[in-house]
Amino acid sequence: MSLARHMAVMRNAPFLKVLNEDALKLLAFGSEPVTLKPRQALFEAGEQADSAILVLGGQLRLTPASESLSPRVAGVGQLIDELALIVPITRGSSAAAQTTCELLVLPRSQMLRILEEYPDAARRLQAMIASRAATFMGEIGNLSDKLQR
Secondary structure (H helix, E strand, O other), X not given: OOHHHHHHHHHOOHHHOOOOHHHXXXXXXXXXXXXXXXXXXXXXXXXXXXXXXXXXXXXXXXXXXXXXXXXXXXXXXOEEOHHHHOOOEXXXXXXXXXXXXXXXXXXXXXXXXXXXXXXXXXXXXXXXXXXXXXXXXXXHHHHHXXXXX
């Protein structure tokens, strides 16, 4: 798959929309394309993540570490473990190809260099994460209110 095709899919990932064309191109160029066959594992829950995974084609089955949570399927354009682009995280799910998958492994080291070079993108990303956190905290507050009734 070409760099232009990678960028086209990357443009639609909400977490990456903070990047301008030049920054997006740098991230795409520094990323690693991976192809998985059906049922081939990509990573296991509990592993340390130093990259996010973008689904370019196919379907990736994500099985949470907790048996109380249901597996889900990630399709084209979905970014898995996006926070791994900026901070170390532990993978919360195992991932294996449900169908033949084309993936793009986006390394944290590349993203951090880009955010240093493009401080406006870093500020937009910080604002996006703060907004998401505020929304999440509001939802937790609403749930807490409902549970106390």
